[in-house]
Amino acid sequence: xxxxxxxxxxxxxxxxxxxxxxxxxxxxxxxxxxxxxxxxxxxxxxxxxxxxxxxxxxxxxxxxxxxxxxxxxxxxxxxxxxxxxxxxxxxxxxxxxxxxxxxxxxxxxxxxxxxxxxxxxxxxxxxxxxxxxxxxxxxxxxxxxxxxxxxxxxxxxxxxxxxxxxxxxxxxxxxxxxxxxxxxxxxxxxxxxxxxxxxxxxxxxxxxxxxxxxxxxxxxxxxxxxxxxxxxxxxxxxxxxxxxxxxxxxxxxxxxxxxxxxxxxxxxxxxxxxxxxxxxxxxxxxxxxxxxxxxxxxxxxxxxxxxxxxxxxxxxxxxxxxxxxxxxxxxxxxxxxxxxxxxxxxxxxxxxxxxxxxxxxxxxxxxxxxxxxxxxxxxxxxxxxxxxxxxxxxxxxxxxxxxx
Amino acid sequence: xxxxxxxxxxxxxxxxxxxxxxxxxxxxxxxxxxxxxxxxxxxxxxxxxxxxxxxxxxxxxxxxxxxxxxxxxxxxxxxxxxxxxxxxxxxxxxxxxxxxxxxxxxxxxxxxxxxxxx
Numbered sequence: 001x002x003x004x005x006x007x008x009x010x011x012x013x014x015x016x017x018x019x020x021x022x023x024x025x026x027x028x029x030x031x032x033x034x035x036x037x038x039x040x041x042x043x044x045x046x047x048x049x050x051x052x053x054x055x056x057x058x059x060x061x062x063x064x065x066x067x068x069x070x071x072x073x074x075x076x077x078x079x080x081x082x083x084x085x086x087x088x089x090x091x092x093x094x095x096x097x098x099x100x101x102x103x104x105x106x107x108x109x110x111x112x113x114x115x116x117x118x119x120x121x122x123x124x125x126x127x128x129x130x131x132x133x134x135x136x137x138x139x140x141x142x143x144x145x146x147x148x149x150x151x152x153x154x155x156x157x158x159x160x161x162x163x164x165x166x167x168x169x170x171x172x173x174x175x176x177x178x179x180x181x182x183x184x185x186x187x188x189x190x191x192x193x194x195x196x197x198x199x200x201x202x203x204x205x206x207x208x209x210x211x212x213x214x215x216x217x218x219x220x221x222x223x224x225x226x227x228x229x230x231x232x233x234x235x236x237x238x239x240x241x242x243x244x245x246x247x248x249x250x251x252x253x254x255x256x257x258x259x260x261x262x263x264x265x266x267x268x269x270x271x272x273x274x275x276x277x278x279x280x281x282x283x284x285x286x287x288x289x290x291x292x293x294x295x296x297x298x299x300x301x302x303x304x305x306x307x308x309x310x311x312x313x314x315x316x317x318x319x320x321x322x323x324x325x326x327x328x329x330x331x332x333x334x335x336x337x338x339x340x341x342x343x344x345x346x347x348x349x350x351x352x353x354x355x356x357x358x359x360x361x362x363x364x365x366x367x368x369x370x371x372x373x374x375x376x377x378x379x380x381x382x383x384x385x386x387x388x389x390x391x392x393x394x395x396x397x398x399x400x401x402x403x404x
Numbered sequence: 405x406x407x408x409x410x411x412x413x414x415x416x417x418x419x420x421x422x423x424x425x426x427x428x429x430x431x432x433x434x435x436x437x438x439x440x441x442x443x444x445x446x447x448x449x450x451x452x453x454x455x456x457x458x459x460x461x462x463x464x465x466x467x468x469x470x471x472x473x474x475x476x477x478x479x480x481x482x483x484x485x486x487x488x489x490x491x492x493x494x495x496x497x498x499x500x501x502x503x504x505x506x507x508x509x510x511x512x513x514x515x516x517x518x519x520x521x522x
Contacts, residue, residue, distance in 0.1 A: 064491060072426065073413050077455055080413075131521050301415050301426035301453075303508070310519070314512040 003217055004200035010221035011228070013138055014053075016145030019236070021101030022094065022191030024277065025338055027101070027115025027397045028252045029238025030184050037235055041185045045192025046230030048324030048385040050222050051378050055363050056085070056198040057218035060205035065367040067202045067300040077299075079358070084299055086354045088292060093344035095288045095323060096330035099125065100337025101281030104254040105274045116332045122328035125285045127361045129320050134207045134306035137290070140361075141283035148232055148280055150272040152237060152362030154264045155235040158242050165238060182392055183400040189389040190349030195292035195356075203294040207306060213371070236260065254338050285324075293320040293390050300349065319326050333360055346400075352386040407442065408486070416488070416500035417492040425504050427493055431480060444480040447504055451478040452493060458518040471506070479503045 030038035060066060065073070072080045102125075103117035128137065172183035210218070239260045240251065249256070257277065261269030290306060297304035297316045310317035330340065360382060363374040405411070407430055418424040429446035450468065454461035469476030485496050499505050 069415065073415070075429070076408070081456070108435070148506050209494050259465070301423055303423045310521075311512050314508050314516045317516060318511055360522060 004349050006311050007213055009139060010217065011225040013142035014145065014221060014225025015228040015232070016142035016148070017138075017280075017287065018226070019145070019148040019151075019232050019276065019280045020191075021097055021277065021281050021341050021347075022187075022194065022284075023229075023233045024236055024257065024280065025251065025254070025341050026035065026187040026191040026239040026266065026345055027236035028234060028257065029342075030188050030243070031237035031242075032244035032249055032251045033177075033184060034174075035166050035241045035245045037172060038185055038188060039237060040166060040171040041188035042192060042230055042237060043169050043215045044171070044231070044385055045189045046226055047204050048189075049193045049197060050226035050230075051382050052193065052198040052359075053201050054219055054381065055359070055374065055378065055382070056202040057205050057210065057222060058372055059363060059369065060202040061210040061212055061214045061218060062372045064206070064211075065368065066206050066298050067199055067359055067362070068295045070368060072299045072301075074365065074368075075165035075358060075363060080299055083355050083358060084295060086351050087195055087199075088343065089386055090347050090351055091288055091292050091295075092323065092327060093340060094194070094196065094348065095285060095292070095360070096327040096335070097341040097344050098281045098284040098288060099324075100154035100242065100286065100331050100335065100340055101254075101329050102287070103331050104337050105278035106280065109274050109346060109390060111269075111279075113330050114337075118328045118331035121331065125282065126321055126324045128286060129289060129306075129315065130310055130325070132306075137286050137306065141286060142280065144279045145276075145283050146271065148276045149275060150261060150265075150269075151232055152235040152312065153236040153237060154261045154272075155242075156241070157264050160242060160303070161240045165234070165269060179399045179403050181394065182396040183336060183346065186349045186389065186393045187345040188233075189385075189395070190345035190347070190352075191341075192233065193352060193386070193389065194348060196288045198359075199295060199355075200287045200291040203298070205293070206265050209248055212372075218288060226349065252338070255283075276341045279347065285327075289320045289323050289327075292323055304345050320385075346393055347399050349389040351390070351391050351396060352362075352393075356382060358384040391393075405500065407522065410504060411442075411445070412436075414488070415492040416445075416504075418495045418504075419497060420499075422499060424495065424499035424502075427454070429478065442493045444482055445486060446480050447479045449480045450476075454478075475506075 028040060030041065056067060063070060071083065099121050102121045103114045106112070106117045106121070107114045138311060153252045243263055244251065245257060258273040261273050265272060293316055294304060296319055302315045303313045304316040305313060360374070360379060364379065366373060412427055412430055414424060416424045416425045422501045424464035425447040427445045428448060428449035430442060431444040431446060434440050450461050450465045451463050465476045479502065481495065487494050487496070
């Protein structure tokens with residue numbers, strides 16, 4: 001009975017925690033610019049992240065190690081420094097984008113301009129990290145994140161052409177504006193396959209003391225939770241495809257986001273988008289700040305744990321403090337959260353193999369996993385998708401920049 | 405025992421069960437006519453940085469030296485006080501009695517304890 005509850009909770013939190021500024025805006029941009037044609041990018045990204053999350057949970061449950069922990073141990077500091085630095089840099093940009101998302105929601109709700117919110121947002125995020133336990137952060141914020149289901153309800157109300165949505169699941173070549181098509185596809189992939197998500201998940205499994213009896217639960221949580229999360233992203237894409245695409249509206253400002261639900265729910269729709277954006281970005285902010293702090297603390301062997309008091313893991317606690325402060329500076333400087341999101345999501349995609357390849361080597365190491373190493377399917381899916389995302393990213397980012 | 409694969413970069417845990425850094429370096433003792441043996445493990449930024457760049461390590465050591473006696477050189481733990489198991493290298497000592505937690509303690513006393521809610 002306890003297991004059933006835990007599985008339900010795990011699924012609910014993955015659904016509530018799936019959407020954040022990255023998936024909302026990239027899905028909206030995909031739908032607005034290309035109708036249903038880019039549904040495949042969400043599907044492919046979701047399959048990849050589901051596999052990665054399952055692997056991260058299995059790895060932690062069997063080896064009793066988090067991913068950075070084992071990476072340092074297995075490959076040594078000289079190699080580990082590469083994923084450490086790359087993931088640190090990219091995740092910091094994502095963190096700044098998420099905090100910008102909260103500030104954007106607050107700006108739309110109050111009319112007070114975005115940079116003013118940098119410090120209050122930073123303080124609230126920091127206060128939660130400083131005082132709350134791991135389960136409060138993971139479960140509490142993710143439960144509130146269920147407000148994002150509003151997107152699915154809204155999309156269903158519009159009676160989309162389900163056949164066309166299904167056809168969009170098959171990857172197709174662009175019919176027009178090829179550069180932008182691939183760039184948006186890459187951003188969607190980067191938003192779905194966020195490395196912080198599976199790194200965070202592996203630390204969570206250690207914080208919650210998982211063992212091999214959790215393997216079945218882990219598979220269900222990863223599979224069902226991520227699928228529902230991807231389903232919500234598709235809902236956002238469908239909304240944009242129906243409401244924005246026919247009118248030739250591109251999503252270039254976060255102020256356009258409420259337009260995803262206001263035609264359906266009126267004023268309530270406005271508040272649903274604000275709440276979704278604010279809560280989802282707050283959840284992601286906490287998870288990313290922790291994920292980066294975990295990465296550094298585990299790589300260097302510090303004492304760490306969100307359930308410890310800050311005085312018992314001073315370096316860990318001060319690391320996430322500095323991260324939140326640094327990310328708040330981006331918001332304070334008035335960097336546009338939407339542009340930051342696009343840049344950070346495409347960089348995430350382009351840098352995927354840096355974190356994914358060493359992780360796959362660990363997942364095939366009998367010393368860590370005994371009889372629970374990866375099968376061929378898992379290896380192939382993750383390898384092919386992350387390579388695809390990286391190649392597309394490396395090619396399309398410069399082209400998009402050149403093309404403005 | 406394969407030193408690089410099995411000891412280097414392992415997690416260190418002290419006798420109170422706290423994570424106390426990683427094995428950043430291994431010191432071998434060369435003996436006449438006998439095989440070398442492990443004398444110490446080293447922990448801390450000076451040793452870690454030396455694995456990337458000696459100059460960087462020297463620069464850090466000079467800075468570290470200002471913080472008191474015994475600082476500015478890599479911290480060594482005699483191999484006899486280390487036992488290895490599947491998950492970690494375990495010390496038979498309290499890491500509080502070593503420089504391993506020096507920075508941690510300094511940050512706690514000077515910053516963390518002055519912040520609200522700590």
